[in-house]
Amino acid sequence: xxxYDQTYRRYEARGPLRQVRFWPITREALRLILAKRAFLxxxxxxxxxxxxxxxxxxxxxxxxxxxxxxxxxxxxxGEFLNQQIGFVLLLSVFxxxxxxxxxxxxxxxxxxLSRPLTRRDYVFGKLGVLLALNFGVTLGPALVLYGxxxxxxPEVFVRADxxxxxxxxxxxxxxxAGVLGLVALAASSLSRSARIAGLGFFGLVxxxxxxxxxxxxxxxxxxxxxxxLQHDLRMLGNAFFGIAERGxxxxxxxxxxxxxxxxxxxxxxxxxxxRAVEVVR
Amino acid sequence: xxxxxxxTLVEFRDLIVSYGPLRALDGVTGxxxxxxxxxxxxxxxxxxxxxxxxLGFLRPDGGSLRAFGLDPGTAALxxxxxxxxxxxxxxxxxxxxxxxxxxxxxxxxxMPRAEAISRAHEVLYYVGLGEARYRTVDTYSTGxxxxxxxxxxxxxxxxxxxxxxxxxxxxxxxxxxMLVLIRDVAARRGMSLVLCSHLLRDVERTCxxxxxxxxxxxxAAGPIAALTGPRAPVFDVRLKGDPTAFLTDLKDAGGxxxxxxxxxxxxxxxxxxxxxxxxxxxxxxxxxxxxxPGAESLEDVFLRALAEPLAPTLSSDGTGxxxx
Numbered sequence: 001x002x003x004y005d006q007t008y009r010r011y012e013a014r015g016p017l018r019q020v021r022f023w024p025i026t027r028e029a030l031r032l033i034l035a036k037r038a039f040l041x042x043x044x045x046x047x048x049x050x051x052x053x054x055x056x057x058x059x060x061x062x063x064x065x066x067x068x069x070x071x072x073x074x075x076x077x078g079e080f081l082n083q084q085i086g087f088v089l090l091l092s093v094f095x096x097x098x099x100x101x102x103x104x105x106x107x108x109x110x111x112x113l114s115r116p117l118t119r120r121d122y123v124f125g126k127l128g129v130l131l132a133l134n135f136g137v138t139l140g141p142a143l144v145l146y147g148x149x150x151x152x153x154p155e156v157f158v159r160a161d162x163x164x165x166x167x168x169x170x171x172x173x174x175x176x177a178g179v180l181g182l183v184a185l186a187a188s189s190l191s192r193s194a195r196i197a198g199l200g201f202f203g204l205v206x207x208x209x210x211x212x213x214x215x216x217x218x219x220x221x222x223x224x225x226x227x228x229l230q231h232d233l234r235m236l237g238n239a240f241f242g243i244a245e246r247g248x249x250x251x252x253x254x255x256x257x258x259x260x261x262x263x264x265x266x267x268x269x270x271x272x273x274x275r276a277v278e279v280v281r
Numbered sequence: 282x283x284x285x286x287x288x289t290l291v292e293f294r295d296l297i298v299s300y301g302p303l304r305a306l307d308g309v310t311g312x313x314x315x316x317x318x319x320x321x322x323x324x325x326x327x328x329x330x331x332x333x334x335x336l337g338f339l340r341p342d343g344g345s346l347r348a349f350g351l352d353p354g355t356a357a358l359x360x361x362x363x364x365x366x367x368x369x370x371x372x373x374x375x376x377x378x379x380x381x382x383x384x385x386x387x388x389x390x391x392m393p394r395a396e397a398i399s400r401a402h403e404v405l406y407y408v409g410l411g412e413a414r415y416r417t418v419d420t421y422s423t424g425x426x427x428x429x430x431x432x433x434x435x436x437x438x439x440x441x442x443x444x445x446x447x448x449x450x451x452x453x454x455x456x457x458x459m460l461v462l463i464r465d466v467a468a469r470r471g472m473s474l475v476l477c478s479h480l481l482r483d484v485e486r487t488c489x490x491x492x493x494x495x496x497x498x499x500x501a502a503g504p505i506a507a508l509t510g511p512r513a514p515v516f517d518v519r520l521k522g523d524p525t526a527f528l529t530d531l532k533d534a535g536g537x538x539x540x541x542x543x544x545x546x547x548x549x550x551x552x553x554x555x556x557x558x559x560x561x562x563x564x565x566x567x568x569x570x571x572x573x574p575g576a577e578s579l580e581d582v583f584l585r586a587l588a589e590p591l592a593p594t595l596s597s598d599g600t601g602x603x604x605x
Contacts, residue, residue, distance in 0.1 A: 011400060032377065102375050106373050107372035113336075114364070116357075
């Protein structure tokens with residue numbers, strides 16, 4: 001019997017379109033990324049600071065004198081999230097570089113766009129991957145750490161005047177994950193090669209950091225610090241958690257404005273690139 | 282959702298689509314009827330532009346386009362969920378198995394996950410990839426990639442299948458198998474399809490209707506049987522001797538000719554018979570060594586449509602030819 005004589009069943013159960021259409025895109029991309037052992041290893045390493053901070057909280061509650069060197073208060077979470085920015089950068093390079101670049105290379109983008117999906121669904125679906133990964137090393141462990149703090153040292157953390165900690169954790173995590181996720185995704189959309197996209201993203205972040213250092217040293221002006229994405233994120237985090245930074249006195253609105261502009265630019269790039277693909281191919 | 286007209290799946294009227302100053306579709310009018318329709322035309326004729334407009338990727342600059350009674354410009358998602366699109370180029374997701382890829386395509390079309398997985402396996406068996414469905418698509422041959430592209434277009438059981446050059450890059454055996462599948466989809470599974478191809482033989486073998494595009498306009502359209510039906514007497518003729526005078530006199534007498542593989546295809550004016558060919562041959566001093574009544578092929582229709590000045594018209598029965 002020829003193979004095409006096998007049963008072909010008509011599908012009659014066509015229901016209404018899903019409201020949340022981007023979820024399958026996020027889920028499948030996450031599944032493919034998390035199937036890589038190297039990536040899981042990187043995620044594991046990114047969670048080590050959580051263990052260190054948890055030990056810090058435990059030690060300070062048992063040996064209060066240690067609190068003079070390693071204080072446990074709201075600033076602990078801001079410092080923890082600022083540390084995690086480096087891991088977010090690495091995850092964005094390795095997890096995000098191929099998200100759109102690979103679809104451009106293999107032509108899979110037409111598979112998405114010829115389905116009942118909008119370009120927004122596609123971009124949200126891909127951005128969801130980076131948000132999930134980035135939240136996995138920022139929001140997730142920070143909330144776990146907060147939970148550990150409440151459990152181990154309720155007298156420190158369960159206080160009305162520290163009720164701002166949880167919202168600050170959510171806000172700072174969202175800013176870190178959102179900004180770096182958008183930049184990585186925009187970089188991915190600019191190339192058909194995941195390697196080039198990854199190098200481009202890394203080059204942009206490292207280049208701006210280098211430029212900040214050079215300009216800061218030459219001009220001695222604090223405004224030079226807003227050139228660096230990482231520094232902008234840290235400055236915002238410091239503002240959220242009330243951490244005083246030595247030698248830098250820039251209004252919080254400056255880094256917020258820069259990061260806002262970066263996000264708008266990334267959205268414009270994504271809009272142009274995904275649209276162009278549809279028309280050109 | 283409006284009811285699908287039993288007579289028409291897609292209707293476009295005076296459709297204009299431009300890329301900047303370039304008009305890719307210049308006021309085209311036509312229909313895609315249920316069944317298999319071939320979309321023919323040289324490169325840049327506007328075939329792919331029509332498909333992209335149908336999928337809602339491009340907005341018309343003028344005229345109207347309706348698919349299943351819906352405007353793809355405003356109801357693109359509702360139109361796309363009823364269409365299965367097999368792109369011309371390579372398209373797969375790296376590191377994904379064929380089963381996962383096709384199931385994913387089903388989910389993207391709105392199917393529940395469990396149902397999409399079940400359908401993916403069925404459809405992969407149907408296209409002949411049942412045994413290879415757990416291999417990643419990256420490792421597939423060109424023929425297998427074409428099949429998996431067909432499977433992802435079929436998985437949600439669309440009302441209309443758009444096939445863009447489905448036999449591209451296939452060896453003769455693979456091409457034959459793909460054409461058999463396409464015929465089966467259209468003839469036995471009751472699915473309508475639009476086959477966009479440069480290969481006239483593919484269209485002739487699989488489609489009942491054809492729309493020929495040329496320079497962004499419809500050069501000919503209608504059932505293939507009607508377009509290739511008797512218009513004027515056609516003969517395949519082999520001659521001995523210098524045929525130049527014969528062919529010139531044939532044109533002067535209102536006929537036409539085209540060089541075939543081993544014989545001339547001779548088109549006589551209406552009402553003339555083979556005796557005209559013998560008479561011309563005698564007058565020109567050549568011998569007729571072979572003469573066989575022929576029928577117009579799709580290739581004849583295509584070449585004539587491209588050669589004729591464009592003024593697209595459609596008759597009331599949906600049949601039309603470019604007319605000068």
